[in-house]
Amino acid sequence: MKSVVSFITLAIISGLLVYPAPGATNEIHIGGIYSADQLRGARLGYRTSALQPSWLDWAGAPSLAFESAVNFWQNSNNSSDSITAFSISPVLSWQLNQSARPLFLEAGIGGSYIDQTQIGNRKLSTRFQFEDRVGLAWQYSSDSDARISLQYTHYSNADIEQPNDGLDFFSVYWVIPL
Template sequence: MWRITSLVVLIILSFSPLADEIHFTGAYSTDQLRGIRAGYRVTDLPVELPTWIGSPKLHVEAALNHWQDSDNTADNITALTISPILSWQITGTQRPLFVEAGIGGSYFDKTKISNRRLSTQFQFEDRVSLSWQYSHNSKARIALGYTHYSNADIKRPNDGLDFFWLSWALPF
């Protein structure tokens, strides 16, 4: 776990000139998998999206994920992910609440963890979350979300992975 943590810190520091915020996440799966995620998000993209989808903001997020089987900590898997994220502000300006969704790609170091067989190292990352800026003095946020990883039946078996997660994001 020390090696993974060191690698995450190095990746974040090397990309920090591009990033607008970093995030740290804890995840859990009903398949008895638990994990961590650390990454960064670029938020200042000069893209205007159509108003018919509610004028969300577009972000790009990259992260390193590491999960392990709760019953066998030697059984683990790591993934590098990158996803465009759409973010809709749904409440006020003092302490806003956001709905966020995205579909991106992931590269896994293995194709099996616990009883889950993924078949391919490439997986799609589908996610949805609620993100809350909990203080009007800071733009830091906490988020509660769900993520699904799957290869969209590119190859079978396609067991996929599902995670519920809690994240803390800190803008620069």
């Protein structure tokens, strides 16, 4: 029950931190997470994007979004071994084709706060972790901006403190425009 309350509290805080600017595109991301280290989990994210900054033209003119999320990770071998993580990150998105159902490349580096510093045999040392991600998102219908996203995400403290085992996740998200 404590994890559920933490998850809901962090979801509300994360939504407030990235409150949308007028005219922004708002989305909710709901997804499942898996790690080869026998971890599984879920992610609830909120993204707002209103920027197509010209200073990013050198990088192929991506759109810039800001995303906050709450992650819940659980050890597949011991359900009482879990971590709740709050993350916030800028995300760059490049549209890869001009079809009615486009494909997007997404990448971002942000930060996370975790409530435990160990899960399974993975020792993370610090409650602050960088969140690095790369993924593909596909707008599966020409009638909606909803997308399916596949991502690889790495969490690490960048050797701020040892041990720095880090965590690697593969995930599938459903992106729902609001």
